[in-house]
Amino acid sequence: MTGIELFSYAACPFAQRVRMVLIEKDIRFDLVEIDLANRPAWFAEVSPYGKVPVLRHAGRIVWESAIINQYLDEAFPSPPLLPADAYRRALARICMDYCDTRLLPAVHKLMQPGQTAADTAAQRERxxxxxxxxxxEGLCRLGDGPYWLGATPTLVDFQFLPFFERFGVYEELGGAEWPAECTRLRAWYDAMSERRSSIETRHTLDFHLDQQRRLRALQAAAGHPGNR
Ligand SMILES: N[C@@H](CCC(=O)N[C@@H](CS)C(=O)NCC(=O)O)C(=O)O
Known part of the structure; x- marks a missing residue:
């Protein structure tokens, strides 16, 4: 026992965010894999929202991936994953918020099953x-790279990475394209892909495609777009 447990699901991009930060900070932890299709009854006691990831540290629970990562950065300050300057920290939080409020809705809309060709084209452009x-407005303005805020990674980078690891899914199932002019984004992804935290948490494109197809089938059967 390490005193830290992460309740996780292998395919979950939000759990991946947290696993990456634990690895970056060299924090030992026990990974508790939850089968979300067949969750144990006790999971309701651990997870207030019924979701992964959940972190249990010294008997106390923290949930919501972005908040877990900020908690880890405060509880385990080395190496720091947010800037020392208050204004730069605010910018980092704006970028993390952009991921959840702008990038993810655009991805989810594109991946939604049963759309017309015109809808899909509009979502692709979005x-x-x-x-x-x-x-x-992000990578080009905030620093000289390769990471979002400069030469060393911050929580911003781990917030985004899982959704770019899955970009091949958006290409294959939604016809997404990486705009040619987004060269800084490409350089960022290349730098992130070489990090141990990315390598150790990575899945293949086939794995992600399989997961997405299953999710789409479930959503289509339930008649709703889902809320991941
Ligand atoms: N906003 C949450 C999202 C977590 C989330 O949606 N997790 C999914 C798996 S990727 C989940 O647990 N879904 C189960 C459910 O909604 O019942 C976070 O950032 O932690």
Whole structure:
């Protein structure tokens, strides 16, 4: 026992965010894999929202991936994964918020099953606009790279990475395209892909495609788009 447990699900991008930060900080932890299709009854006691990830540290629970990562950064300050300067920290939080409030809705809309060709084309353009904004207003303005805020990674990088690891799914199932002018975004992804935290938490494109197809089948059967 390490005193730290992460309740996780292998395919979950939000759990991956937390696993990456635990690895970056060299924190030992016990991984408790939850089968979300067949969750144990006790999981309701651990997870207030019924979701993964949940962190249990010294008997206390923290949930919501972005908040877990900020908690880890405060509880285990080395190496720091947020800037020392208050204004730069605010910018980091704006970028993390952008991921959840702009990038993810664009991805989810594109991946929604049963759309018309015109809807899919519109969602594809929306996602391309989000990527262009990230490149031009984020990566190009905030520092010299390769990471979002400069030469060393911050929580911002781990917030985004899982959704770019899955970009091949958006290409294959939604016809998404990586805009050619987003060269900083490409350089960022290349730098992130070489990190141990990325390598150790990575799954293949086939794995992600399989997961997405299953999710789409479930959503289609339930007649709703889901809320991941
Ligand atoms: N906002 C949450 C999202 C977590 C989430 O949606 N987890 C999914 C798996 S990827 C889940 O547990 N779904 C189960 C459910 O909604 O019942 C976070 O950032 O931690």
């Amino acid at each position: 996602l391309a606009g989000v990527l262009r904004f990230m490149d031009a």
